[in-house]
Amino acid sequence: MTSTLAFGTLPGRAVLPATRGDGARVLLVSTYELGHQPLGLAAPAAALRAAGHEVRTLDLAIDVPLPTVLRDVDLVAISIPMHTAARIGLAFAQAVRAAAPGITVACYGMYASPLHAQLVGPDRAHLVIGGEYETGLVALAERVAGRTNHETPVAGAGALPLLTRQQYLVPDRRGLPDLGRYARVRRADGEHVAGYAEATRGCAHACTHCPITPVYGGALRLVQPDVVLADIAQQIEAGARHITFGDPDFLNAVPHSVGIVEELHRRWPEVTYDATIKVEHLIEHAEVLPRLRATGCIFLTSAFESCNDAILATLEKGHVAADLDIALANAAGAGLPVRPTWVAFTPWTSLDDVLAMLDFVASRGLTDNVQPVQYGLRLLLPPGSPLVATLEHEGRLGPLDVERLTYTWHADDPRVDALQAELAAIAESAAALDEAGLPLEETSTTFERVRAAAYAAARLAPRGVPAPASTFVPGLTEAWFCCAEPTSEQLAPFHLGHA
Numbered sequence: 001m002t003s004t005l006a007f008g009t010l011p012g013r014a015v016l017p018a019t020r021g022d023g024a025r026v027l028l029v030s031t032y033e034l035g036h037q038p039l040g041l042a043a044p045a046a047a048l049r050a051a052g053h054e055v056r057t058l059d060l061a062i063d064v065p066l067p068t069v070l071r072d073v074d075l076v077a078i079s080i081p082m083h084t085a086a087r088i089g090l091a092f093a094q095a096v097r098a099a100a101p102g103i104t105v106a107c108y109g110m111y112a113s114p115l116h117a118q119l120v121g122p123d124r125a126h127l128v129i130g131g132e133y134e135t136g137l138v139a140l141a142e143r144v145a146g147r148t149n150h151e152t153p154v155a156g157a158g159a160l161p162l163l164t165r166q167q168y169l170v171p172d173r174r175g176l177p178d179l180g181r182y183a184r185v186r187r188a189d190g191e192h193v194a195g196y197a198e199a200t201r202g203c204a205h206a207c208t209h210c211p212i213t214p215v216y217g218g219a220l221r222l223v224q225p226d227v228v229l230a231d232i233a234q235q236i237e238a239g240a241r242h243i244t245f246g247d248p249d250f251l252n253a254v255p256h257s258v259g260i261v262e263e264l265h266r267r268w269p270e271v272t273y274d275a276t277i278k279v280e281h282l283i284e285h286a287e288v289l290p291r292l293r294a295t296g297c298i299f300l301t302s303a304f305e306s307c308n309d310a311i312l313a314t315l316e317k318g319h320v321a322a323d324l325d326i327a328l329a330n331a332a333g334a335g336l337p338v339r340p341t342w343v344a345f346t347p348w349t350s351l352d353d354v355l356a357m358l359d360f361v362a363s364r365g366l367t368d369n370v371q372p373v374q375y376g377l378r379l380l381l382p383p384g385s386p387l388v389a390t391l392e393h394e395g396r397l398g399p400l401d402v403e404r405l406t407y408t409w410h411a412d413d414p415r416v417d418a419l420q421a422e423l424a425a426i427a428e429s430a431a432a433l434d435e436a437g438l439p440l441e442e443t444s445t446t447f448e449r450v451r452a453a454a455y456a457a458a459r460l461a462p463r464g465v466p467a468p469a470s471t472f473v474p475g476l477t478e479a480w481f482c483c484a485e486p487t488s489e490q491l492a493p494f495h496l497g498h499a
Contacts, residue, residue, distance in 0.1 A: 202216035282326075
């Protein structure tokens with residue numbers, strides 16, 4: 001993406017409400033969905049089009065919009081399913097309001113309800129819609145089109161998300177960038193186009209650091225299997241040979257999810273997939289893992305988070321550090337490599353904790369399994385996070401950083417904060433790609449840089465750990481992560497001015 005994007009005021013454009021009875025002209029905007037073709041556009045596009053509204057889509061992670069993108073638009077709706085997307089989405093909302101004050105602007109998705117106070121204002125979005133957002137977006141489009149009274153409430157708007165169960169529609173991916181422009185899967189037989197689907201929404205668990213908890217609060221919604229399979233079918237027809245299931249935990253509803261992948265494998269035996277499963281479920285449902293491998297699963301993602309039991313208890317992860325080895329063994333027994341994720345830096349993290357995490361990765365032969373971005377992740381505390389009250393009670397909570405959309409905090413040891421900044425910079429540099437789209441640096445090389453920096457911060461010589469032979473680990477080409485803050489490059493296009 002370039003850094004030259006600017007919206008000028010659209011000369012001669014009169015912003016008028018749509019004629020009563022006509023549909024609204026809606027621009028659905030995605031800012032960042034972890035390198036996937038955005039389901040956050042396809043799902044609401046299906047609902048809006050079914051209600052008779054005109055929909056165009058724009059994925060800012062792929063395309064830089066022309067100034068004319070706002071012509072003939074009544075409603076701009078911006079998807080914000082994660083922190084990076086919220087940061088970029090807010091900047092885009094501000095740009096739209098400055099360029100075309102007559103257009104209604106809404107933000108929707110996971111971060112919408114908790115951040116409603118930060119996202120809504122005269123120079124930003126008019127409103128936010130959270131939870132099961134399709135119903136609210138359709139209601140808003142009806143109001144913008146003049147089909148309903150301007151005072152008609154919009155379901156899910158404001159601080160309280162809508163969690164009503166719904167009959168999902170097959171996501172409508174027409175108009176989205178080609179699948180080949182997104183992250184690909186690296187398998188033993190080379191790189192292949194990857195698709196993305198969700199079998200569930202919400203989560204049956206309530207980890208205190210997770211952005212899903214303030215919205216769904218332990219509620220789980222199942223997407224009808226025929227809808228999931230129909231969405232997968234259209235992506236396979238478009239070239240996908242692998243599917244990432246983006247469910248927060250794929251084994252929240254075992255019969256539901258396993259039934260979907262068994263049918264996926266029956267219809268398309270050559271298609272592989274990956275899923276995210278928490279440590280607790282890798283142990284509780286160990287007998288299911290061979291079935292996943294047999295139906296085409298080639299790797300799993302799991303939130304290990306920390307090697308410190310006290311931190312794990314605060315995060316309410318449902319596992320202890322000793323469980324990590326059990327989870328790895330269960331997955332390995334089923335032939336499934338695990339890609340751990342970590343909350344490397346929290347207000348309770350010490351330098352010893354960082355070293356323990358890195359030694360764990362090294363000693364278990366996981367240096368090629370962990371994306372470098374994981375090593376510099378700093379706990380985000382957006383409004384609504386259950387940990388805000390915890391830190392306030394402990395006297396650790398700093399002020400809200402309105403620009404970064406998170407409360408601030410500092411570690412007890414200033415060396416920890418300095419190390420986090422250093423490791424985050426290493427991770428960002430490691431995410432750079434060459435002209436062929438390949439990483440400029442091997443993951444193992446980045447890990448050694450990270451480990452050397454951590455031991456230098458602790459003024460210790462690195463402890464000797466075994467160096468298992470490197471083996472190929474399947475994975476996606478996307479280098480960033482949902483809980484990471486946006487890079488300077490990701491934010492650069494949205495320092496906007498008038499053309």
